[in-house]
Amino acid sequence: MNGLAGTGLLTRHFARRDRVIATVWVLVLAVLAFASAAATPGLYATEADRVRAATAINESGAIVALYGPVLDVTSEGELAMTKMTVLYAVFAAILFVVLVRRHTRVEEENGQTELVGGTAVGRDAPLAAAVTESVVVGLVLGLLVAVGNVAGGLPVAGSVAFGAAWFGTAVVAAGIAAVCAQLSASARTCAAYAAGTIAVLFLLRAVGDTTSAGWLSWLSPLGWNTQLRAYGDTRWWLLLAYVALAGVLVGVAAVLRSRRDLGSGLVASRPGPAEGSPRLRDVFSLAVVVHGWQLALWTLAVAVTGFLFGFIAPGIEDLLDSATAQQALDALGGEMIAAIMFVVAVVITCFGIVVVAHAGADEGSGRAEAVMATATSRAQWFGAVMAVALGGTAWLLVVSGAGLWIGYLGADGPDPSEVLVAALAWIPAAWVVVGLAALTFSWRSHWTVLAWAWPAFFLVVTLLGDLFTWPDWVLDLSPYSWVPHVPAEPWSWPSFLGLTSVALALCDAAWLRFRHRDIG
Structure with missing residues (x-):
């Protein structure tokens, strides 16, 4: 039988399963690009303002390490896409790692690939279908980003080049995930390998952009995003490098796939201990162990x-020295600390959703039922999940605030004495979103993928609502809109206690629904 038999059918099946997470992720990224493009002309009305801002960015090593340099200081497009070119491209790459990993290593681990392989589907079809789906989703992402940039007022040719660069980042990330899926023996290890690879590529680019060893940037596809010069003298030929690298990676993955058994990895996993640890005697300890490494990496x-944002915050405040720029910053909290904490809080909320989504996967695979077949009650299992989700989210916000504070002091900025308080202020809002995710999971275990729509919806409401001055009642739909922007605004106990009460009510409602429905 042809090894690629059934690829088309599997591709359609994968696309249907990923229709929610891929759609939400792509739309959020496209909206972020559009918002950045549309906001920049208002922030820097003249070319002199843009040149001054771009020069200030290039003079700050911390900003360049995080965002990349502005190669053409007169280009409005390069300035508008400063954050999107490298940093947000990493967020795009994560989507394609998730898609490929889900349909290769994850499905091998839970036995779905073996089940599908028992039909008229070729051995190589799952990998080919996962890569094909990633290419299609990458094309859609690149197209929407290009259209969003044009709608935001940027040049058409540059927007097309920028969208093509994001497509290139997407297919390279898919190739990285495909290779990691062959090397690893588990889904968790696959994610670690892929995350480590992307981190190394980001570090290579950062070192190359901030030192005399500029050639290091050319070793990273993330560096190519800047070197493409989408909104300057565009190097169109560089787009071929993305395709070539992605092709090589997929080819390597196909060869590695032919050299291993189904369900195994080329890097063998170590056997566990003969006896279980005493720490696993209760379900809460089990939940902590399961998510321990993940929480450590997030931490x-x-x-x-937080340290990097704190380190560059004083410099960014100097860039926003126009009245219009200050008005835009006021929409996100006035002080740079408050604006940064908004972005950080939205990202950290995703940790809680990951924990809830993992609980849904455990229920679907039967692991949750196996745990509850012991002396563990349904309430204990659900309580352990929520404790890790809510506690981990709060812990990460505190850590981010501490890192922000240390970075701010390291940059010789004024002492942000309320920075930790600012981090604490966002905890209840993040809990509300996690509570909504839990309520979604409690209705049906396989609905956890819909939980990702909540932070995406609230982020879009906040960004576009401020940009287009939507009515207050629309902005108030987001729990993030109810958070006082400390230190620009004073701490508000009514807001903190009110959001906390809403979060607890959502968790209670989730438990009431979960306790009465069938497991699985």
Whole structure:
């Protein structure tokens, strides 16, 4: 039988299963690009303002390390897409790692690939279908980003080049995930390999952009995003490098796939201990162990990110020295600390949703039922999930605030004495979104994918609502709109307690629904 038999059928099946998460992720990224493009002309009305801002960016090593340099300081497009070119391209890459991993290593691990392989589907079809779906989703993402940039007022040719660069990032990320899926023996290890690879590529680009070793940027596809010069003297030939690298990676993945058994990895996993640890005697300890490494990685990531944002915050405040720019910043909280915490809070909310989504996967695979077949009650299992989701979210916000504070002091900025308080202020809003995710999961275990729509919806409401001055009642739909922007605004106990009460009510409603429905 042809090894690629059934690829088309599997591709359609994968696209149907991913229709929610892929649609939400792509639309949010496209909206972010549009918002950035539309806001920039109002922030920097003259070319002199743009040149001054771009020059200030290039003079700050921390900003360049995080966002990349502005190669043409007179280009409105390059300035508008400063954050989108590299940093937000990483968020796009994560989507394609998720898609390929889900339909290769995850489905091998839970036995779905073996079940499908028992039909008239070829051995290589799952990998080919996952890559094909990623290419299609990448094309849609690139097209929507290009259209959004044009709608935001940027040049057509540059917008097409920028969208093509994001498509290139997408297919390279899909190739990386495909290779990691062959090397790893578990879905968790696959995610770690892929995340580590993207982190190394980001680091290579950051070192190349901030030191005399500029050649290092050319070793990273993320560096190509800047070197393409989408809104300057565009290097169209560089787009071929993305396609070539993605092709090589997929080819390597196909060869590696032919050299291993189904369900195994080329890097063998170590056997576990003969006896279980005493720490696993209760379901809460099990939940902590299951999500421990993930929480540790998130902790490291938000600490570093908070430090970097804090380190560059004084410099960014100097860039926004026009009255219009200050008005735009006021929409996100006035002080740069408050504006940064809004973005960080939205990202950290995703950790809680990941924990809830993992509970849905455990229920679908039968692992939750196996745990509850012991002396563990349904209430204990659900309570452990929510404790890790809510507690981990709060912990990460505190860590991000601490990192932001340390970075701000390291940049010799004024002492932000209320920065930790600012981080605490966002905890209840994040809990509300996690509570909505839990309510979604409690209705049907396989509905957890819909939980990702909540942070996406609230983010879009906040960004576009401020940009287009939507009515207050629309903005008030987002729990993030109810958070006082400390330190620009004073702490508000009514807001903190009110949002906390809403979060607890949502968790209670989720439990009441979960306790009465069938498992699985």
